[in-house]
Amino acid sequence: MTSGTNSSAPSRKPTRQQAAVAELLERSDDFTSAQTVHARLREAGAGVGLATVYRTLQSMVDAGTVDVLRTDDGEAVYRACSTHHHHHLVCRSCGRTVEVEGPAVEKWADKVASEHGYTGVTHTLEIFGSCADCTAADA
Amino acid sequence: MTSGTNSSAPSRKPTRQQAAVAELLERSDDFTSAQTVHARLREAGAGVGLATVYRTLQSMVDAGTVDVLRTDDGEAVYRACSTHHHHHLVCRSCGRTVEVEGPAVEKWADKVASEHGYTGVTHTLEIFGSCADCTAADA
DNA sequence: TCTCAAACTGAAAATGATTGTCAAAACCGT
DNA sequence: ACGGTTTTGACAATCATTTTCAGTTTGAGA
Ligand SMILES: [Zn+2]
Ligand SMILES: [Zn+2]
Ligand SMILES: [Zn+2]
Ligand SMILES: [Zn+2]
Numbered sequence: 001m002t003s004g005t006n007s008s009a010p011s012r013k014p015t016r017q018q019a020a021v022a023e024l025l026e027r028s029d030d031f032t033s034a035q036t037v038h039a040r041l042r043e044a045g046a047g048v049g050l051a052t053v054y055r056t057l058q059s060m061v062d063a064g065t066v067d068v069l070r071t072d073d074g075e076a077v078y079r080a081c082s083t084h085h086h087h088h089l090v091c092r093s094c095g096r097t098v099e100v101e102g103p104a105v106e107k108w109a110d111k112v113a114s115e116h117g118y119t120g121v122t123h124t125l126e127i128f129g130s131c132a133d134c135t136a137a138d139a
Numbered sequence: 140m141t142s143g144t145n146s147s148a149p150s151r152k153p154t155r156q157q158a159a160v161a162e163l164l165e166r167s168d169d170f171t172s173a174q175t176v177h178a179r180l181r182e183a184g185a186g187v188g189l190a191t192v193y194r195t196l197q198s199m200v201d202a203g204t205v206d207v208l209r210t211d212d213g214e215a216v217y218r219a220c221s222t223h224h225h226h227h228l229v230c231r232s233c234g235r236t237v238e239v240e241g242p243a244v245e246k247w248a249d250k251v252a253s254e255h256g257y258t259g260v261t262h263t264l265e266i267f268g269s270c271a272d273c274t275a276a277d278a
Numbered sequence: 279t280c281t282c283a284a285a286c287t288g289a290a291a292a293t294g295a296t297t298g299t300c301a302a303a304a305c306c307g308t
Numbered sequence: 309a310c311g312g313t314t315t316t317g318a319c320a321a322t323c324a325t326t327t328t329c330a331g332t333t334t335g336a337g338a
Contacts, residue, residue, distance in 0.1 A: 015304085015315065035295070049317035054296065074213045074324085075295070089252055092259075100251050105244055109266050112239050113228055117271030120231075125264045127248050132256030154286065154333085174324070188288035193325065213295085214324070 017048040021056045022080070025066060030095030031077035031088075069126060091131035100127070156187040160195045161219070164205060169234030170216035170227075208265060230270035239266070 014022065020041055025032065032040075038053045048056075057078050060066035067081040069088070079088075081099060085106070089098040105125065113121040130138070153161065159180055164171065177192045187195075196217050199205035206220040208227070218227075220238060224245070228237040244264065252260040269277070
């Protein structure tokens with residue numbers, strides 16, 4: 001079984017590097033890019049190789065412990081989220097993020113998709129705005 | 140006081156290159172990447188420089204005549220859409236796209252955002268699935 | 279029609295995030 | 309400690325997108 005990567009491994013003990021990435025995300029309230037994670041870890045002393053940061057983030061996404069989305073300029077950003085299905089309300093200025101749920105939206109998406117004969121339906125939904133603090137801080 | 144976003148001159152006559160890009164998108168039902176647009180135009184004889192393809196697509200997005208979204212691997216894809224606010228039901232296999240509307244979703248997004256004190260709210264919402272044809276064509 | 283500056287174009291080089299390589303290091307059961 | 313497997317990380321390779329910049333086109337005025 002030459003599974004080049006740890007695809008479906010039964011949760012091995014995390015390495016120092018993997019733990020460092022996970023903890024940094026846990027501590028952060030907003031979405032963070034791989035490059036930023038790498039830089040922060042380096043500043044903090046316990047450096048982790050860039051490739052390892054990418055690998056770790058990707059496996060966390062696969063494991064469902066981290067959410068990923070794309071900024072307007074295409075950069076992938078990651079966040080440790082609850083494991084159940086939800087969406088995000090993200091501040092465009094400071095990145096402060098709130099998890100939100102909308103059962104009605106889920107139903108609507110499935111309904112409109114099946115009405116058009118689409119199967120295996122998934123969806124993406126993000127809300128962007130200026131959080132209260134950032135709105136107040138504006139000129 | 141017209142819409143503030145368009146700071147350029149009042150719609151100059153499109154160049155041959157701009158027209159070529161626009162027409163190709165009009166003719167296409169699905170979302171297309173800049174690279175693909177460039178390749179298609181080259182095949183069709185009337186080649187257009189890659190940089191110009193990018194510039195033209197960007198200006199069409201700014202003008203609101205083209206929608207853009209990101210594929211899973213971060214590539215930007217473009218589609219000539221109706222100008223009013225809508226969302227997309229996209230086939231993961233063939234790309235066939237249907238424009239859909241959901242007034243209830245719009246209200247919900249604005250409501251949940253303002254409840255959390257967010258202002259200047261926008262949102263993104265896309266639905267993915269396998270269209271009827273692709274579902275049938277599957278083994 | 280001629281002139282000139284602004285707008286446009288595109289080949290080539292630069293940018294920058296992400297991925298691939300692969301030898302060395304860490305791990306693990308024996 | 310020993311062999312096998314997994315992980316790591318410096319570095320090179322990809323690849324979409326942007327920037328450069330010199331040559332081209334356009335259009336309003338003279
Ligand atoms: Zn904020
Ligand atoms: Zn949902
Ligand atoms: Zn659209
Ligand atoms: Zn909407």
